[in-house]
Amino acid sequence: MARLHRRHLVQIGGGRVIDLYYNFLSRKAVCAPRSGFDPGDDVSPVLFPHQRDIVRWCLRGGRRAIFAAFGLGKSLMQLEIMRLILAHEGGGRCLIVCPLGVRQEFKRDAELLGMCPQFVRRTEEVVGDGLYLTNYESVRDGRLDVSLFEAVSLDEASVLRSFGSKTYQTFLQLFDDVPYRFVATATPSPNRYKELIHYAGYLGVMDTGQALTRFFQRDSTKAGNLTLYPHKEREFWLWLATWAVFVQRPSDLGYSDEGYELPPIEVVWHEVPMPDDAAPAEDRDGQLSFIRDSAVSLSAAAAIKRATMGARIEKAAEIVAASPDDHFVLWHDLEDERREIGRQIPEAVEVYGSQDLDERECRIVGFSDGEFRVLATKPVLSGSGCNFQRHCHREVFCGVGFKFNDFIQAIHRVQRFQQSEPVRIDIIYAEGEGHVVDALREKWRAHDELTERMAAIIREYGLAEADAACAMRRSVGCERREESGDGWRVVNNDTVEETASMESDSVDLIVTSIPFSNHYEYTPSYNDFGHTSGNGEFFEQMDFLTPELLRVLRPGRIYACHVKDRILFGGVTGAGLPTVDPFHAQVIAHCMAHGFDYVGMVTVVTDVVRENNQTYRLGWTEQCKDGTKMGVGCPEYVLLFHKPQTDRTRGYADVPVAKGKDEYSLGRWQTDAHAFWRSSGDRLLEAADFADMDMSGRCRLFRDFTLSHVYDHEWHVSLADAMADSGQLPTTFMALAPASWSPDVWTDVSRMMTLNTEQSRKRRQNHVCPLQFDIVDRLIERYSNPGEVVFDPFGGLMTVPLRAVSMGRRGMGTELNPGYFDDGVAYLRAHDEKAYAPTLFDVGAA
Template identity: 60%
Template sequence: MAAAPDYRRFLESKIRLAEATGFEIADADVHPRLLGHQRAVVRWAVRGGCRAIFALFGLGKTGMQLEVLRLCLAWAGGRGLIVAPLGVRQEFFREARALGIPLTFVRSLDEAPESGLCLTNYEAVRDGRLDPAAFTAVSLDEASVLRSFGSKTYQTFLPLFEAVRFRFVATATPSPNRYKEIIHYAGFLGVMDTGQALTRFFQRNSEKAGDLTLYPHKEDEFWLWCASWAAFLQRPSDLGFSDEGYDLPPLTVRWHEVETNLADAGAERDGQGILFRAAAVGLANEARERRDTLPARIAKLRAILDADPDSHRLIWHDLEAERHAIQAAVPDAVAVYGTQDLDEREAAIVAFSDGAFRYLAAKPVIAGSGCNFQRHCHKAVFVGVSHKFNDFIQAIHRIQRFQQAYPVEIDIIHSEADREVVRDLQAKWARHEEMAARMAAIIRTHGLHRASLAGVLTRSLGVTRAETIGDGWQLAHNDCVEECRHLADDSLDLVVTSIPFSNHYEYTPSYNDFGHTDDDRHFFEQMDYLTPQLLRALKPGRLACIHVKDRILFGSATGTGTPTVNPFHAKTLFHYMEHGFLYMGMIFIDTDVVRENNQTYRLGWTENGKDSTKMGVGSPEFVLLFRKLPSDRSKAYADERVTKDKPLCLTADGHLVAFDDRLPPQPGTGYSRARWQVDAHARWRSSGDRLMSAEELARLSPEALAASFRAASLREVYDHEAHVRLGEELAQRFALPATFLSLWPGSNRPDVWTDIARMVTLNTDQASKGREKHVCPLQLDVVDRLIRRYSLPGELVFDPFAGLGTVPLRALKAGRRGRGCELNPGYFADSVRYLRAAEQGRAALSLFDALDLAASATPQAAE
């Protein structure tokens, strides 16, 4: 189905590759000393204006940076600045002399000349002694060292360069374990805001804040997007040039395990002794293990050095205690360390690089980035292991580089209890190699041509419509804008949907996805194509029930430093009103503030103790009720009313008759006054007939406590202090959960739903079948109540964002007809499965049916 021209143009405008803001140069303009692959990257970087050079160790990043900045200054004038780690100054001066480029080392802006190229260390910028805005062009060499300054510095450092016209980054291939580092580079280059990039490509762990993984269906797009602003170069042949002289030397890695006193396991909190020492898991245990095994590891180091006394070696370590032990055991080792005078530190690094002494002891965060030790050293020893893979691989590549003349030997010493750390390090190394191969494949296929990348990404635009129809239901796999364009006028009796929460999630790799938008403005711009179609297709007087939730904005993304709330429900409210819907009210659905904090870290008890002014409150969910204006406005009844029959009444002689105020109504007949009061006041209890998760079964007692407390809080006069005291007494007994709110009071507000069962979603069944869960499922309780109140049996209920098919499924179960549209092909297929099961008379989510099925299932199926 072809998209309408204006909507098609809107979707095409979503294809975002890094814009070119530089200038064109001819190959003859590049210094003739540069090799073919280096010349190609230089021309690409200058044309882009703001680019990253991710080239493997030894491919010539130093010369490329110098030449890129020289060309920028020749074209635009002014001053250029290279910011580099300590210890690499000599590399830049050596290369600058070969290229004939004047280079001045500066510690502050006062030392910088009015024009020409300058070199400084990261500390000068971090400490405010040098303002990047005073330069026309800037390049960050090995910017990953910023992490050693701490995350706060890393996040605040990059925005300092926003006013610089030409911005570049040069480092070796980033680690796949450092996605955020790549995203920060994109923010530094002005390609995409950091928060926007994280939202677009990464899924959040709903149980733990900060735990991000790349969406499986977004991997190709993510790396192609990266390739539009970063040159991932593994070898010259990736760009069609000869690899002669660019073969990495052979690498031999030897793992040395020293014994741990496994019997010295210590004691538990209650004083009971531990029989065997467990593997070191967690920072505290790993640090203790490093201290306890230090003598054994130093002894192994001494043995390695004594077996080969003539070789020069790097001795890598992480702890100060390790440095002192190394210096005591190896008196001729020269150490560099953090509190050392900067000039003294750099002099030692340069001297070792020039072969002046045999052993250099250093932490990877100090000398592991940028330094080139290959001329006189091809061996290194790690006297311990850690989870910091990027520091580890950088340290190795100080000597394993292109043009290294000798095979490289790496000895890694660890204890028995460090085996888990070793496995983690090896797994990260494997992922690193996998990503490097993937990026090499992309650059071999597309080269440095932006147009080629755009053509690939455009292929994810559009969708081939598919439709499945059953008895009482209809489901389409399509873009909901296109699907709704073909709905008949005044054909829908009710709309129930949970709209995407702006760009908070992306559900598919398609540009048709509403989550694939830049911000709220962009999201509602796409909604502008959908909402008028819903209004047109809805019957006059009927309702659209829109489920929404406010979004938490993280301080690191907004620059405020504190989490704030985006009032997304209010923006949604005004959007629908602007398109002609009448606002009828809002239903509040209470959420668990403790669980919310686990997901966002914005309401923490510990953080509240530090400064409660940072604290907000828990964010509820909402159902916004909108109505299409009826044709007859005199009494405002819908053109086709949703009428309710009153209950039958019981006469004195036991006969049922039509409703009579003077007779008692018979329960279970008609729509009672009691049901109306519950519906109108929005305090509707859940039925509870559902599958229970293993997590819920494990927490049965606390959940029972929560239900009892909520019920009691509604029966009795509420006492805030008594509520707090009860929680404190539970905490004394270690019975107050830290992962969910157990003492959750009921609400006497008529517009607050406090009894929604959070786990009653189709994700329960998805998880039990091992299928992909919906990232933002809609609770069945919410859907059931809305369908029952605002529609009649046999009427058509529609959801333009059907997801796993919750709305059409619950409509079918309630005796209505269901229709939906879903863009994600996996969700669409699962929705069809659920609907077919319901059509055949099976209540797919019934707790009691599930128990029957489990009893008849094979053990393998039950698993």
């Protein structure tokens, strides 16, 4: 009924509908929810002023993150948060989850607040109300039921990543029923976007999948490669500021930094040469190389590690022996390195993964308290949460790797506030690992830069998340611009507002590719249809546009809507495997609900190999493990909707798309109806026939052959296998794609024939969902007459208006993104100039 009512409003007065539309847009703003309470002046005076402010802010939100620099007192703040929750609730249970070796720090700070937390590892040990401590392993392994607690805080939650990505995601979902949730960790690397988003999901601020689609652009060539949209970067950091406080020093919140100055740090790099007797590197083809470079392959990197292990540990032993009065942490990554450390540095006390948990913790605490001089451990085991600054200011990395977060966390075990000595970090790497060192240095630089950017936002807005949310608000509306030329008119504006201003029955054909729900965002504007929380909100916005499309289309004419189903990843949905959102079916239901007749669907087959490179859901290896988890490739669809003609007793449009048989031959009709091309082969093909052909020739020959012979699936597979055996089957696209006889399945659409080809050549921004020329041309030819108006409400690079003009029609389009609009106008103007530019023969005739 709501949809019918809204459609009626369109008919009686567009102004009121536009008001409703802009009310809808204003509700799109994202803001972290509040679910806590204000403790007022009950915060303990034991805390420093900046700590008291952060505690109040966290409790008002109820679900917040403290990303504070090393040594700013995160453990004390978490304890005070739990103390105040217990007081506010009149009892109950609270839990702090921390890494091994950290509980002693909490117990020391708890004494300052008059608290005595109990450490537990199993559910049966939880008896009575109060504050409990546990480690991550107990929760991860299911020994402790977190639903028993009213509040949970994760201390140094970045340690979860050492458990693996799957554990990281499922672990955070265990707390969905806990009312109060907090994260307190040293400032995470801001370029660890997924880590930040997982925290938002744990806190209940925003669904992980929603956050990914809202702020990040996908790499269409590689799955999982996410980068922030340039126009959303500041919005992303402002959004973080509404639920997470990034603090590097007390002055970020307006307080004195006295006692909170980081000690100076000296980083010394040591290159260890390859031993003279090292064997030359050998690649997979048996070629030998005397130049060692770990960038060549994983096996080459491992070989360099093995060949230099003794020399690297010898260098570490030399550094330790040169300073007999200093305490050292020796960081290593391999078990063989640990054993070599034990051989060359016998006084080193080892901490390793297979050790008894109590023994591991005892050794970490013992080193923290200065009971022995040298600790040998891995960053993934002891690099988070441990405070070694009281007795140690020296660290030696016995090797280098690409895991920057582990590296920076390990450094800050000693370089932290309340460190009284200058810090020295010795980093030992092997000859041939220079690129690893360069990558590490670059990540360090980016880490410092982005961390400072977040701190600047805190200094600007403080802990007033409402101010940050206000600053985060996107633009609403668009400064309308109109451009026109010979046979075309396009507008830079919100398509709902622009279409609402058009005359009824003024368009002869609508051809468009609508946004695929919230799969992409195109502009930093709330008007953007891609800026939605999911299908529900997307179709709510479409409820304002689709009735307008019905109104402006002539009776009996076609609305051709290009769509594609969406891949839903198992890590986001919880299904465990990729599933498919039948988006095209929802579009059909939506348009029919608004009065369109549904008259058919054209299927455009896409390249399954390219799709797998984008999604990793159709992998050959995974199919061999279990065929049940693999679906099929996702084609594109052109949905054909029909506006009811005035006279429903006859099937013809009010103005038919008529063609004379003298100009539209029987043969052309058959070609259009069947999209059927025959080849001239007279025998079955063999793999040898392909051997001397280039790849484009093979693809074309195979396509023509499948159209001229009865299709044999087993022969198709054997041919592909033969090409694979000879190393000629590509992995980046499907070389042997079967062709189709069906008029509703188009397999001959050129994936390269889009305006994105020109965009790439000119180094301009690519449109993320380009519409192919072939699709547009066929639809225009089939469903419009020469001289008629073809309209695209999501114009993008103005492919539809451009092809319409090229085919003797009049083109119209609207586009919200000003960059796309400008490029589209440039293409249209270039077409005008080409049409009227004098040729060489014109000059000669003059």
